[in-house]
Amino acid sequence: MPELPEVETVCRGLAKAMTGEVIARVDVAREKLRTPVPKSLPAIAGARVEEISRRAKYILLRMNNGETVIFHLGMSGRMTIVKKGETHAPEKHDHITLHLKNGARIVFNDARRFGLVDVEKTERLDAHKLFAHLGPEPLDRGFTGAYLAQKLKGKKVAVKLAIMDQRLVVGVGNIYASEALFMAGIDPERAAGKIKPAEAEKLASCIRAVLKKAIAAGGSSLRDYVQADGELGYFQHQWAVYGKAGEKCPGCDCDIRKTGGIKRLVQGARSTFYCPKKQK
DNA sequence: CGGCAAACCTGCGAGC
DNA sequence: TGCTCGCAGGTTTGCC
Numbered sequence: 001m002p003e004l005p006e007v008e009t010v011c012r013g014l015a016k017a018m019t020g021e022v023i024a025r026v027d028v029a030r031e032k033l034r035t036p037v038p039k040s041l042p043a044i045a046g047a048r049v050e051e052i053s054r055r056a057k058y059i060l061l062r063m064n065n066g067e068t069v070i071f072h073l074g075m076s077g078r079m080t081i082v083k084k085g086e087t088h089a090p091e092k093h094d095h096i097t098l099h100l101k102n103g104a105r106i107v108f109n110d111a112r113r114f115g116l117v118d119v120e121k122t123e124r125l126d127a128h129k130l131f132a133h134l135g136p137e138p139l140d141r142g143f144t145g146a147y148l149a150q151k152l153k154g155k156k157v158a159v160k161l162a163i164m165d166q167r168l169v170v171g172v173g174n175i176y177a178s179e180a181l182f183m184a185g186i187d188p189e190r191a192a193g194k195i196k197p198a199e200a201e202k203l204a205s206c207i208r209a210v211l212k213k214a215i216a217a218g219g220s221s222l223r224d225y226v227q228a229d230g231e232l233g234y235f236q237h238q239w240a241v242y243g244k245a246g247e248k249c250p251g252c253d254c255d256i257r258k259t260g261g262i263k264r265l266v267q268g269a270r271s272t273f274y275c276p277k278k279q280k
Numbered sequence: 281c282g283g284c285a286a287a288c289c290t291g292c293g294a295g296c
Numbered sequence: 297t298g299c300t301c302g303c304a305g306g307t308t309t310g311c312c
Contacts, residue, residue, distance in 0.1 A: 003305060034288075057306075075306055076290075112289045114306055157283065175305055269285075
């Protein structure tokens with residue numbers, strides 16, 4: 001499920017439920033995730049959540065004991081908030097439960113187990129193996145058209161794969177890569193190095209725009225970012241091309257029976273959706 | 281280092 | 297109904 005906007009929405013929901021609260025107990029039902037759940041995780045019991053933030057697609061819980069708890073949702077990870085007094089029917093892949101002192105619980109469920117949890121000293125976080133190689137945040141100042149143009153220079157790889165490389169910029173996953181290239185009018189198969197500076201400028205601003213729009217949709221479609229069942233981060237998406245092969249391109253008025261509409265292709269074993277008429 | 285395929289793991293819908 | 301196949305929003309690893 002999660003790309004950057006979904007993770008951002010989950011973070012905001014968690015922040016509302018957990019900031020300032022004390023962890024009473026940690027239950028680990030399954031240790032074998034993408035990386036093994038650290039033995040030290042249950043030892044955060046007794047610590048207070050100072051701040052919740054996001055780096056790339058990682059959720060960071062900064063605790064008042066000098067540690068930061070790191071969550072990644074992988075492909076299928078979900079967070080559910082169970083308030084005090086509410087019930088939660090146990091599910092097959094509920095791997096980790098954080099019990100808060102106030103009686104609420106946070107349940108991490110991940111069927112495919114591509115997600116992970118880790119604990120790291122907050123002061124050493126930047127040097128953590130998971131973060132050391134990450135590029136800039138797409139919504140930060142450092143991610144400019146000039147930066148993108150410079151990073152794409154000389155690359156033979158398709159521009160769609162290039163912008164999904166977390167070393168270049170973080171948080172752009174398979175869906176929003178397609179969406180941003182559509183908005184920018186750029187053919188996803190073009191060699192990254194062939195993208196002109198003006199196009200890179202447009203692409204950078206379109207990446208920011210699609211992510212911001214999705215974050216806004218996540219925030220506005222959820223009451224306090226939490227659905228009735230407590231599940232975080234899912235919301236009604238409004239994609240232009242993703243998953244819409246054979247449908248009419250929202251920017252074209254051409255005859256779909258002649259053009260075939262939006263096309264699907266495979267790049268790096270992932271689906272790409274695009275409009276051949278709009279994207280050159 | 282660049283580029284690419286395969287690997288990790290489970291669930292779901294389509295088609296037979 | 298039940299089987300097989302293809303596909304799924306992420307990231308790492310290993311090979312050439």
